[in-house]
Amino acid sequence: DAKTTQPPSMDCAEGRAANLPCNHSTISGNEYVYWYRQIHSQGPQYIIHGLKNNETNEMASLIITEDRKSSTLILPHATLRDTAVYYCIVRVRDRGSTLGRLYFGRGTQLTVWP
Amino acid sequence: SAVISQKPSRDICQRGTSLTIQCQVDSQVTMMFWYRQQPGQSLTLIATANQGSEATYESGFVIDKFPISRPNLTFSTLTVSNMSPEDSSIYLCSVVPIDTQYFGPGTRLTVL
Numbered sequence: 001d002a003k004t005t006q007p008p009s010m011d012c013a014e015g016r017a018a019n020l021p022c023n024h025s026t027i028s029g030n031e032y033v034y035w036y037r038q039i040h041s042q043g044p045q046y047i048i049h050g051l052k053n054n055e056t057n058e059m060a061s062l063i064i065t066e067d068r069k070s071s072t073l074i075l076p077h078a079t080l081r082d083t084a085v086y087y088c089i090v091r092v093r094d095r096g097s098t099l100g101r102l103y104f105g106r107g108t109q110l111t112v113w114p
Numbered sequence: 115s116a117v118i119s120q121k122p123s124r125d126i127c128q129r130g131t132s133l134t135i136q137c138q139v140d141s142q143v144t145m146m147f148w149y150r151q152q153p154g155q156s157l158t159l160i161a162t163a164n165q166g167s168e169a170t171y172e173s174g175f176v177i178d179k180f181p182i183s184r185p186n187l188t189f190s191t192l193t194v195s196n197m198s199p200e201d202s203s204i205y206l207c208s209v210v211p212i213d214t215q216y217f218g219p220g221t222r223l224t225v226l
Contacts, residue, residue, distance in 0.1 A: 042219055044206075105156060
């Protein structure tokens with residue numbers, strides 16, 4: 001699976017949009033971009049994923065550049081409860097034996113302040 | 115999606131003892147995994163729990179230390195055997211119902 005690079009930390013004011021970048025310059029054509037977050041001492045929470053089109057759900061939006069070498073996770077109105085470590089992961093989306101092997105890097109510690 | 119529960123949520127154990135962690139899923143899933151997260155570190159895959167057969171372990175993890183059971187498609191257990199303080203971690207169960215991976219809340223283990 002392709003490696004990703006994320007800033008170690010970011011902060012954001014409550015109510016403002018949080019934009020979390022991720023570089024994945026070695027991504028392959030069949031690899032998806034997944035985002036998870038981990039609130040302190042809890043299990044990782046799935047947020048969103050995409051291949052090449054921008055995606056939006058009730059939690060966030062995912063913007064993937066045209067060359068797919070980077071992406072941005074957007075939390076449109078950050079709240080204090082969004083304070084967490086956010087992980088960007090790229091991997092092939094299939095049902096093979098590698099499916100469970102999500103390799104988490106260090107992620108970005110997002111701190112939302114009042 | 116999938117709703118995953120783990121028991122216990124946390125425990126404090128003495129060195130040399132063993133602890134069995136349970137993972138229950140609200141639906142039948144083929145693929146179930148166990149992860150470890152040591153303090154301040156990222157997640158590391160321990161093994162894939164296969165229903166009806168032995169678990170498949172990642173490099174650095176062995177069955178004698180981390181025996182796994184998977185009696186059916188909604189349940190699995192991970193045992194941490196002969197514990198030492200280095201086993202203090204959060205242990206996480208994870209499933210893939212279709213093509214997205216979901217994680218349980220974790221079991222925080224402290225070994226004294």
